[in-house]
Amino acid sequence: SQQGEEDPQALSIQEGENATMNCSYKTSINNLxxxxxxSGRGLVHLILIRSNEREKHSGRLRVTLDTSKKSxxxxxxxxxxxxxxxxxxATNSGYSTxxxxxxxxxxxxx
Amino acid sequence: xxTIHQWPATLVQPVGSxxxxxxxxxxxxxxxxxxxxxxxxRGLQLLFYSVGIGQISSxxxxxxxxSRPQDRQFILSSKKLLLSDSGFxxxxxxxxNEKLFFGSGTQLSVL
Numbered sequence: 001s002q003q004g005e006e007d008p009q010a011l012s013i014q015e016g017e018n019a020t021m022n023c024s025y026k027t028s029i030n031n032l033x034x035x036x037x038x039s040g041r042g043l044v045h046l047i048l049i050r051s052n053e054r055e056k057h058s059g060r061l062r063v064t065l066d067t068s069k070k071s072x073x074x075x076x077x078x079x080x081x082x083x084x085x086x087x088x089x090a091t092n093s094g095y096s097t098x099x100x101x102x103x104x105x106x107x108x109x110x
Numbered sequence: 111x112x113t114i115h116q117w118p119a120t121l122v123q124p125v126g127s128x129x130x131x132x133x134x135x136x137x138x139x140x141x142x143x144x145x146x147x148x149x150x151x152r153g154l155q156l157l158f159y160s161v162g163i164g165q166i167s168s169x170x171x172x173x174x175x176x177s178r179p180q181d182r183q184f185i186l187s188s189k190k191l192l193l194s195d196s197g198f199x200x201x202x203x204x205x206x207n208e209k210l211f212f213g214s215g216t217q218l219s220v221l
Contacts, residue, residue, distance in 0.1 A: 033209065042116075042200055042212030043154075088153065092207040097144070097169070102153035 004032075004089040004101030012107045019076040021104040023089030024069075030092045032065060034074050037086045037103070046074075046087075079108045112137035116201045116213030123220050129174075129188040131216050133201030136182065141203040143184040144210065145176055148198040160184060196220045 007022045023032070031050045035043040049056045049065045049072065056063045062075040076083055086105050090098040116133045123129060135141055142161050146154040156169045158176035166176050173192050177185045184201060198217050204210040 031208070035210075040198075040215070040217070042202075042214050043210070044212070045209045048208060090210075095207075097156055097159055098204075098207055098210060099156075100146075100154040105151075 004091050004099060006087070006089055006101045006104040008104060009102070010105045010107070012109065013079060015079060015081055015108055015110050017079055017108075019079050019083070019106055019108070021074045021087050021106070023072045023074070023101055025072075025089075025091045026070065027091075027093055029067075030094050032063075032072050033090045033092070033098065034061075034063060034072075035088045035090060035100075037088065039085075043088065076106075079106075081108050081110050084108045112203075112211065114201065114203055114211055114213045116216060118216060119214065120217045121219070123191050123218065125193055125220055126190045129186070129191050129195070129218070131186040131199055131201075131218075133184045133186075133213055134182055135184075135203045138182070138203065138205070140181060141205055142207075143178060144202040144204070145184065145186050146200040146202065148200060148215075150197075154200065158186070191220045193220050 004023045004025045033048045034046045037043045047058045047063050049063050060077045065072045084107050086103040088100050088103045090100045113136045144159045145157040148154050160166050160178040174188050196219050198215050200215045201213040202210045
């Protein structure tokens, strides 16, 4: 079943702008992860945030987690054309598998 | 360092033909292994996962099967492909669900 749902489905911005993507989920989690996928390629892990954390940074990435609202957001600051990709959230609810959302397609125009 | 190999990159197969996709991992032992399928513009659907040799869990009833003959080898198979089996297949490995490492994917077109 689909646990995470990203919003928006697609996002188009100009270089230098910030991009914000949201993820909502339904059941309690141990951690939430964000992945990036370039067209026709495999996914690459970006960042993991645990259920007892509220915010995490990695370079130009900022992830927040609100367990009371069962939601997370990924912020990419000062976006670049090379950030163009699909971004997926994935939730770990304590089992052996992750559940991925449908993704947000981000297009950054020069 | 750990690497994951998945092949072939693209595959065009007729309906009713067999399928075998292979995935191997290097640089780690006893990984959890996963097969996902991704329809165009959609999210990832978990097909199979394995926590050890010969141990396969199926998430979705379908026309596919998986095997793990060796610790770092995961094979996705079908005896007779259907049109609906078309998609982008991704192999991944991980440990403790902290982070998954994905292969480069196989684009399968069943015609």
